[in-house]
Amino acid sequence: MSEKFSQLVKVLEQLRGEGGCPWDREQTHESLKPFLVEEAYEVLEAIEEANSIKLKEELGDLLLQIVFHCQMAKEQEEFDIEGVLSACIEKIVRRHPHVFGNQSVKNAQEVLQRWEDLKRQERGAGSEASLLDGLPKALPALLQAHRVQERVSRVGFDFGLGGGEGVREVLAKIREELVELEEAIRQNKIDQIRQELGDLLFSQVNLARLVKIDPEGALRETTYRFIDRFKEMNRIAEVQGRSLKQMTLNEMNVLWEQAKQKEKAGKKPA
Secondary structure: OOHHHHHHHHHHHHHHOOOOOHHHHHOOHHHHHHHHHHHHHHHHHHHHOOOHHHHHHHHHHHHHHHHHHHHHHHHOOOOOHHHHHHHHHHHHHHOOHHHHOOOOOOOHHHHHHHHHHHHHHHOOOOOHHHOOOOOOOOOOHHHHHHHHHHHHHOOOOOOOOOOHHHHHHHHHHHHHHHHHHHHHHHHOOHHHHHHHHHHHHHHHHHHHHHOOOOHHHHHHHHHHHHHHHHHHHHHHHHHOOOOHHHOOHHHHHHHHHHHHHHHHOOOOOO
């Protein structure tokens, strides 16, 4: 390990040791789960903002969580950071025989296919039935749907590879699901509404995959734009000496359009 990495490991040992930090000593794998998720999302935010300074800091925070978990496992005599690193290196080398062995691949798609084949072999499962094994249940729903569709597409269960008939088929499926949702709403069948809404979202994720757009990122960007525009609406209302609560929906829609126009003019909402 590098000197700095070894120093980080020793810092965690000291925090968890006798005379260390009371809060750090109380933590468990379970109690740290929210922090691990939060740090991962902060890394994503830094990437989306293309902020390298922030990315460096957030990667450090995420690494801290990983070393923290390894230190707790070491205390329980389960594994340590050295074991984690060794297993990671061995796995990466094993799953890249086209780099560290004598195999060859034609393109990135073939790399992904072989990666999944190797994963199934490692689990002792040889059939496509295991294709969806190993997907974390805690993944955000949009990301989980995206990963499921990616995996099944590798055995040909797909509308297309992007563009052409594939996209048109998915668009038609989306329209079909929307009609079914409208009918469920008309009949006020709550369970069916839930199912049809899920089908519609799943089809939209499939469209995102075919046109090579990350649905999770696309929805997040839309949410950020909504937040910016809503804040601008509130700012305009305050300039007018009014509150959004005092306005009708039509009046608020006017402010919404003003916020959109300001955004299109290249003036980021305050």
